Amino acid sequence: MSYASIITAHDRTAADELARLRSAFDEADAILIGAGAGLSTAAGFTYSGPRFERTFSPWRERYGFTDMYSGGFYPYPTLQDFWGYWCKSILANRYECGVGAVYRTLVDLVADRDAFVLTTNVDHQFQLSGADHARLFYTQGDYSLFQCSKPCRPVTYDNEEQVRAMASALDEKIARQKAAGVPARLLDLSVPAELVPRCPHCGRPLTTNLRIDDTFVEDEGWHAASARYHAWLDSHETGRVLYLELGVGGNTPGIIKYPFWQRAARNPAATYACVNLGEAYAPAQIAGRAIVLDADCAAVVDALAGTR
Numbered sequence: 385m386s387y388a389s390i391i392t393a394h395d396r397t398a399a400d401e402l403a404r405l406r407s408a409f410d411e412a413d414a415i416l417i418g419a420g421a422g423l424s425t426a427a428g429f430t431y432s433g434p435r436f437e438r439t440f441s442p443w444r445e446r447y448g449f450t451d452m453y454s455g456g457f458y459p460y461p462t463l464q465d466f467w468g469y470w471c472k473s474i475l476a477n478r479y480e481c482g483v484g485a486v487y488r489t490l491v492d493l494v495a496d497r498d499a500f501v502l503t504t505n506v507d508h509q510f511q512l513s514g515a516d517h518a519r520l521f522y523t524q525g526d527y528s529l530f531q532c533s534k535p536c537r538p539v540t541y542d543n544e545e546q547v548r549a550m551a552s553a554l555d556e557k558i559a560r561q562k563a564a565g566v567p568a569r570l571l572d573l574s575v576p577a578e579l580v581p582r583c584p585h586c587g588r589p590l591t592t593n594l595r596i597d598d599t600f601v602e603d604e605g606w607h608a609a610s611a612r613y614h615a616w617l618d619s620h621e622t623g624r625v626l627y628l629e630l631g632v633g634g635n636t637p638g639i640i641k642y643p644f645w646q647r648a649a650r651n652p653a654a655t656y657a658c659v660n661l662g663e664a665y666a667p668a669q670i671a672g673r674a675i676v677l678d679a680d681c682a683a684v685v686d687a688l689a690g691t692r
């Protein structure tokens with residue numbers, strides 16, 4: 385199938401599209417949710433602005449970046465500096481951010497439906513919202529996990545204890561420097577060498593379990609979730625399946641967007657819905673069964689739940 389021709393939200397009216405989504409949602413035999421970064425943005429977990437500033441103003445002063453994506457890819461001078469940034473980022477985006485309302489609403493909304501969630505988000509929000517683990521596949525990793533940097537074996541490690549230990553040591557170090565009058569741009573933002581996490585098997589440094597390159601570890605849990613996801617797909621080739629895409633951008637369309645288009649095209653009873661603020665579109669080939677909503681994911685999920 386070629387994607388040369390698309391329809392966008394400009395071709396439709398939002399009220400019509402929302403009404404069509406309501407019907408499709410109510411009438412669906414099964415719902416596959418594809419969740420991308422826009423869903424976490426709608427939950428309030430932005431990577432820039434006040435949320436960045438609250439924790440990372442010393443990093444802005446020192447390195448010049450102004451958002452957490454850039455902070456995650458910055459080439460830090462040492463491993464201790466790498467972990468100085470990452471322990472605070474994992475703490476802020478995984479252990480101390482609470483649960484986004486839109487995630488809770490969405491999980492409740494499909495609790496008694498034949499639904500499965502596929503997500504590229506790594507912030508653990510579906511798990512925190514009580515989503516059924518057997519119906520959840522997070523393909524790109526999770527902030528809660530470390531892996532060997534080589535990696536020497538396909539396993540991951542829960543990281544909360546190490547993250548909190550690094551962050552609290554760093555907080556104390558920063559407080560000591562501020563008390564001594566060290567200017568913000570000269571602050572030492574590195575964690576103590578003895579806290580740098582090491583692989584328990586080979587002694588190499590651990591790193592985040594996030595799909596950044598081909599060293600990403602797909603552990604036993606990942607493979608089990610992948611198998612359950614593909615089994616769910618296999619058992620839903622036909623029938624009224626709603627492919628509900630929420631906040632999926634253009635970075636990795638091969639994971640959610642293109643497979644959703646292809647599956648919707650193959651099944652004449654399926655509906656494809658693209659909800660995305662600023663980037664809502666669908667292939668013209670399935671225009672009659674496509675819903676395109678240029679809207680905030682939280683507003684749409686709330687509308688489906690009847691809470692607004």
Ligand SMILES: [Zn+2]
Nearest residue numbers: 532536583586
């Ligand atoms: Zn190792």
